[in-house]
Amino acid sequence: MILDSETKAVELPEDHGDEIRLWLRLLTCTTLIEGEVRGRLRERFDVTLPRFDLMAQLDKVPDGMTLSDVSKRMMVSNGNVTGLVERLVESGHLDRRTSDTDRRVQVIRLTKAGRAEFRRMAAEHQLWISDIFSDLSPKDVRELMRLLAKTKGSARKAAQKRALQA
Amino acid sequence: MILDSETKAVELPEDHGDEIRLWLRLLTCTTLIEGEVRGRLRERFDVTLPRFDLMAQLDKVPDGMTLSDVSKRMMVSNGNVTGLVERLVESGHLDRRTSDTDRRVQVIRLTKAGRAEFRRMAAEHQLWISDIFSDLSPKDVRELMRLLAKTKGSARKAAQKRALQA
């Protein structure tokens, strides 16, 4: 920031290169790890990452969730969830029924077999993840958590701003 | 770490929960930002993120790249690039020709119009990104860069390890 002759704040043309580089590095990290996890899931369990993620959401709740809930939590579109659930019901991992109190609502939950299968996968998945992050010290992890939380907040704010003016 | 009666190192069952939470937060951040950027690219320029990314790779080099180069840099499959390039050639953004020295190789580059269009998009894109990261101080940015570099290295090492034993 610079003050001109009349002591008024003047913006210099800013350099946004750092943020771009940060974004690209963030994306690279995620892509790299995601690819690794996807590959291992396929190799070991012949399952896709989206299916694993969906099952992970459902494993956290005993009584199931609605499709909308899943859609929000996974940050994917409604139509996407519809298809994903379809295939998981087909394969016997999920159970689906219409809500008693609201006939628009579909409640899905893991079947017994689905839950067992997920737990099996999750146990290994956890080892992969800690292997992938194994070069980071506990302090690094804490610091990354903190900075990513801040990033998330910042991104949400920017998204909110756009959503309002649209 | 614990030392047993014979003074030999013994591992306790470790808690991998921190790494999982870190991974989920990393993924959330990326998904959030990616969605935001995709939305804006569509709104403002009616272009998809993969096309923008591909053009960004090509903008960096004056003489074009081969499909394999693009595939490696974007960390996506070969077949993916084939289709992406097809559509961008179709729309007049890209120019494609077979290499003189190796007839397997396809060299692609931005057309004049394609480059102009990309520069127009990139200018705004940069502003979006710095808006999205605007809550982070320069120090935060530096620290994130450092930790993500470390993460990238760690992930690559883990991926390497798996690739070797396969």
Next chain:
DNA sequence: TTGCATTTGTTTAGGCTTCAAGCAATTGGC
């Protein structure tokens, strides 16, 4: 109660993405 906005989920069209298999051109070893 009727009417209207909202919410929930499905469908459709188009595009992205991977993996696996395959073809063609090149390279390297003999």
Next chain:
DNA sequence: GCCAATTGCTTGAAGCCTAAACAAATGCAA
């Protein structure tokens, strides 16, 4: 020179994903 392995790219099948349009159910307000 010949053949095997490698490299570069394409194709096909399956699945993932979005945006937009839609139908059904709900809820609220006049």
